[in-house]
Amino acid sequence: MGSPGRGAGRELREPPGRGTGTSLAVRTPEQRTLRPSAARTVRRPAVDRLLDADGDGRLTVVAAGAGWGKTTAVASWAAAQPGPVAWLSLEPRDTVPQALASRVLDALRASGAVPPDHELARLRVPPTSTPAFVARWMRGLAELPADATLVVDDLDVVRHHTVVHTVRDLVAADVPLRLLLLSRSDPPVGRRDATRLAAEDLAFTVADVRALGAVEGVDVTAERARQVLERTQGWPTGVRIALSRLARLQGVDEPPTEADVDEALADDRAVADYLVDEVVDRQPGGVRMFLLRSGVVPTFTPELARALSPGAPPGRLHDALAAAHDFVGPVAPAGAALRYHPLLREILHTTLRVRDPEGHQDAHACAARWLLRHGDPVAALDHATEAEDGELVGRVLAEAAAPLLVTPAREAVRQALLRLPYDEAPPAAWSELCAAALAALDRAYPATRAHVARVRALARPRGSGPLPVASQVLAGLLDATAARGSGDAPGQLREADAVGELLERVPWPFPAYLAYLRSAHELRGGALLWQGDAVGARRELAASIAEDPDAVDLTSLGARSELAFAHGVLGDLDAAQRVARAAVDVAASSGWASYAHARPAYAALAWVALLRGRWADADREVAYGLAATEAGEDPWSLAVLHAVQALAALARGRVRAAAHALAAERPTGAVPPLVAALRLRAASELAELTGAEPGAGPAEARIASPLDSLVAARRARARGDAPAALRHARVAAGWSTDVGDVLTQTEACLLLAALFEDRGAPRLADDLAGRALAVAGPERVLRPFVVPGALGLDAVARVLPDRSDAFAAALAEHVGAPEPAPEPEPLPVPLTERELSVLAALPSMASNTEIAEELFVSVNTVKAHLKSLYRKLDVQTRRAAVARGRALGLLD
Known part of the structure; x- marks a missing residue:
């Protein structure tokens, strides 16, 4: 008997091996x-x-x-x-x-x-x-x-x-x-x-051979062990085969002669020949087919093995395992799963593929369907692609595997989809659906939407037939995701609504149902948020989280981040800060802080810091939000961050930085109301601070929000039209009270105080200033009172001494604050997350080696980040980088 690699099986036209061109993975993560x-x-x-x-x-x-x-x-x-x-x-x-x-x-x-x-x-x-x-x-x-x-x-x-x-x-x-x-x-x-x-x-020794013989029930003398080693060269599999031959000789009625033993050990067939002849072909047809079909998986349970041979009597499994007893064993803990020896598994798989190509494909299809039902969608997808069954691939993707595209299994799913013969297959809904998923992974959003459109066209009456509900849901989610990445908030909302309606009519709870439901709520909530319906957004985002409160994934991160910003928009700043901080902490502890799904949480933290007068904190949170660029696109969250960045710059009188932030993100197409409102607020303040021509302001018929009324009032005052300013300011104050817009209500009250001060009515001005303090106090909204050019401050100064609450004390600290320092040049290019981490380490004067150890990177990597950091900050030394970082609000 020779060592491995000598010859090939007589009927195997391709050598056994692992290079089958496909993953045969079946083990669950627990088994692996x-x-x-x-x-x-x-x-x-x-x-x-x-x-x-x-x-x-x-x-x-x-x-x-x-x-x-x-x-x-x-x-x-x-x-x-x-x-x-x-x-x-x-x-x-x-x-x-x-x-x-x-x-x-x-x-x-x-x-x-x-x-x-x-x-x-x-x-x-x-x-x-x-x-x-x-x-x-x-x-x-x-x-x-x-x-x-x-x-x-x-x-x-x-x-x-x-x-x-x-x-x-x-x-x-x-x-x-x-x-x-x-x-x-x-x-x-x-x-x-x-x-x-x-x-x-x-390699086995004489003692090893004899010990294994004792385990296998074969009496092996020292001399016979040496014979086995001479024939096998100590190759453990060869030793097992030799012992199995000797065991067969021991089972005959008459004791074997030395000639019988020599003949058994002299059999020098290749191991492939032996395994095919002795383990496979010696078995009855049913047992042989059972062995071959079970060989398509490396590890299996009895239930999976039976599923691979539908209709086979239960005894077939016992007979097959008895036939392969030398080459099959349990995976610990005993009884949880079984595995063939790799050599036998490869030979079984290859033999089935060569002798019965259709049976080979059918066995893989059976494995795919069983694994789909039993919670291993990646393996199911692998087997469906090996079965060359495109419709089954589409079913596995739609019913179970698609949610894995935002998990560590993303690349495994991607590779399975890439193996499909898209150019060879006729147009079909399943192939377009798979292509749409691949395009979404690559952030090719126009291509994603085009593939989804073809999915739907092929499923129409004259197309390939009705599209299964799970496929319809996945198509809708892909379209909604592409709409979000393209900045099409109405399209995102429309598709999310349609998915929600489909999920209400699902006839069976397919494996991906909960993940799809959570995604539908999150996509709908995000669209409502940008569309200006913060109340509806809060409801949908809370529903997404409630479906699986313990989930830690990108859907959950996105929902919690957007929920935080919805709280901020609604004026519930404490809730916004609490939810946003929790979302960012989970993202940071998971190593996901640089994912775009966390951007709304950073925006919420920046918004809270902005309204409460913590300008440096706002700048820092914006910087981290801008650095969150991984695994997704959402142009509106990016536009919101730049608008908040502009407002934080304006709070310190930094007009160049504000103008730069507004110019950095110029939305195209229809801008959703929330984003438009934030940009309008920043642009209006910038115009007031720079003394730019205020313009005519929005026409009466175009005033659609309290903020529009407030901006119209400010512009009218700047033009000297006091009656128009007063009229618009009163509308802004009343309207913002009705909708709970604390910031606009406070600003409108201060503007009215200034207008009455101008008209020589200090008592009315004082009443309005007191109302502004009462409105802003519960949420500690400090910004309207302390920004450059703040209105109504004479009246505020008169009423403030009569108040003893914490908010009044905080506001008093800002009275008589020093003039802002000279404005630094704005940062032309945002820092990356790693550059921010390196910048944060510089004040400690840690060496490059110490920074590298803290960040678990090489010293050369730290040097590369420092070089990029210095270039972006336009400095030459660490000390200058620290000073510039502090001036920009990136460091404490």
Whole structure:
């Protein structure tokens, strides 16, 4: 019997191997983090000593070809370790760093290495890797309370360079984590000091052969063990095959002769021939087909195995497993799942594909449908694409997999969709739906909407037939998302409304139902917010959160962020600050603070700081909001941030910065009311502060809000038209009272106080100033009283001494405040999140090395960020950068 690789199966026209061009992933995340069972194995002291020898090191590599027992040997060793051993079996879907990080987190948590109150217990892996996430991830690993071991099995199935770099980073980091990498070839991890075990280290000895024989019930003498080793060269799989032949000889009526033994051990067929002949073709037809079809999955439960052979009697599973008993075993904990030996699984899969192509596709389709029903949509999508069943791919995507596009499984879903033969297949709703999802991932929003339009056209009476409800819902959500990214708030609202109506009529609760319902509420709430219906927005966004209050994902982050800004618009500043801070804290603890979904929360915090007179805080929150650019587009939240930035600049008399902020974001097309209102407020204040021509103001028929009336009143006063100013100001005061607009009501009262002061009616002016203080006090709205050019301050100064509340005390602190310092030049380009982090570290005078250690990046990376930071701030030194950052409100 030879070592592996000698020859091929007689009927296999393609060699068995992993290069099948598709992911055969089926294991659930829980199964993929379970250590393989060490049952029916033998302890191998020599191998254990080699694994133990690196106890003080960081990396051990076990690299050997198929059948050399890498997994079995390490699993047996791991079972005897006193500390936590996390086990991770990689699959082809694990092609990006965040997918690998998610798997490592699952494995560490499952092993008990992460205490419940540890940062890694709360960390959430984002769909795309961000610097903030990497820093928290590495910091969490560094703060593990005790040494742990991480075994990464099947590293060879994922050779993507980014995953290799992630493994290298884990090895290089100063964390209490020992890595054992199991691979068919030596992985390029770049560590010369790693302990390495190769095939010769895993080869069986005479003692190993005899011990395994005892486990298998085969009487093996020392001489016979040497014969086995001579034939197999110590190859563990060859040893098992040889022992199975000897076991068959022991089962005959007459004792075998030496010639019989020599003949059995001299059989030098390739292992593929042996497995096909002895494990597959010797079985009855039903058992043989059961084995072949179950080989399309690497790990399976009895229920899944039966689903792969519909109609087969229950006894078929028992017979099939008995036939493969040497090459099948449990995945710990025993009984949870079963796995074939990789060699047998590959041969079963390849044999089925070659002998029965239609059966091969049908088995994958059966696996896809079963996994769709049992909660593994990524694996279901993989199998649907392998089955070359486009309609099934569309069904899996629509019913279960689409919500994963905003999770660490994003890239696995994307790769599955990319494998579809779009150019070869005739036009169909399912292919257009998949193409729309891919376009949305790439933020190609016009293409997304075009694909959705074709989905709907193909589903019309003369098209390909009625579109399933789940597909209709997904199409609507994709269209609404594309509308948001394109700045089409009415279109976003229209599509979200349609999705909500569809979900009310869903005939069955498909797996993605809750995720779609939450998204529909969030998309509708966001559209209502920008459209100026903050009350409706608050209702919809609260409903999105209430559907799954414990969810920590991008839908939840977006809903909580927008809810915070809705509270701010409605004047409930304490609630706005509380909800926004909670959203940002969750985003920060998850490493998601740079995601665009958090922008409205930053805007809410900036708005609260702005109204309460904390200009530097407002600038800082705007800066973080502008740096949140990952994984999405929403031009209106960006426009809101620039408007708030302009208002914060105007509060300090910085007209150049305000003009720059307003010019930085020039919305095109129909601007939704909320955004238009904020820009109008900023533009109006800028005109007043610079003495620009106020213009005629909005025509009577075009005044559509209290703010419009207030702006018309201010412009009329600037033109010297006191009657018109008084008329418009009274309308603004009454209207803003009716709708609960605290800011506009306060400003209108102050304007009226100024107008009556001008007319020589100080008593009326004092009454109106007192009313302004009463309105602004509960929410501590300080800004209207302290901005340059604030109106009604003579009356405020007269009534303020009669008040003893906290708001009056805070306001009194601003009376007689020093003139603002000379205005710095505005920042032409926003800082990124990482540049803001580096800037925040500069006042401490930490070295580049210390900053790099804090951020878990290289010193060269810190130098690159500093270079970019200096360029954007237009400075040459750290001291100048700190001074400029403070002048801009980016540092305390």
